[in-house]
Amino acid sequence: MSSAPTSPGPRSSGPTSSGSVSPAPTSSEAVPPEPASPSATEWRTRPEAPADIAAVRAVNLAAFPTASEADLVDALRADEAWIPGLSIVTVAPDGSVAGHALLTRCRVEGAPALALAPVAVTPEHQRTGAGSAAVRAALRAARELGEDLVLVLGHPDYYPRFGFARASELGIRAPFEVPDEALMALRLRPEGAPAPTGVIQYAAPFGV
Secondary structure (H helix, E strand, O other): OOOOOOOOOOOOOOEEEOEEEEEOOOOOOOOOOOOOOOOOOOOOOEOHHHHHHHHHHHHHHOOOOHHHHHHHHHHHOOOOOOOOEEEEEEOOOOOOOOEEEEEEEEEEEEEEEEEEEEEEHHHHOOOOOOOHHHHHHHHHHHHHHOOOOEEEOOOOOOOOHHHOOHHHOOOOOOOOOHHHHHHEEEEEOOOOOOOOOOEEEOHHHHOO
């Protein structure tokens, strides 16, 4: 198992199909964004449509150094862990797909939860809010579906902006060795039943 990302950003957010943590990005939204247009408040997001599948793969291929994350998305799309409406794309002004965030079913000791992975932004749109927009839209969609617990393996300087905190505070742990600060959890409905505790069971395509 490799270590957690060493620099922040939306390019990585979970175990790859081989069970390792995705490589860290070279630029990200966890540092002050460079002047860019559209701004974070202007990005348009929507659920992935069938016509977006090739573009989503292209975004993940551009964002990561290998095809592992792109292959993972394709495998998850064919898996029972896929939840319609929780694969979110960020759309650039020209209509192209600039970013992508994916939530799929995982479990914590058998109780349902969601895994946020991967999160990807094309290099030319990094540090513009495209990744944050996709993540926020995915979390809103999950809340509207009645989901509660979301888990992410990523950089601790990036994901807390969305409300994530150490999963260990809820008694949740990964099925592999990972720095405590890199595994995070978010309750979408904290007023509901207590969150489950125990070990995360990722969908089969994650390979862990």
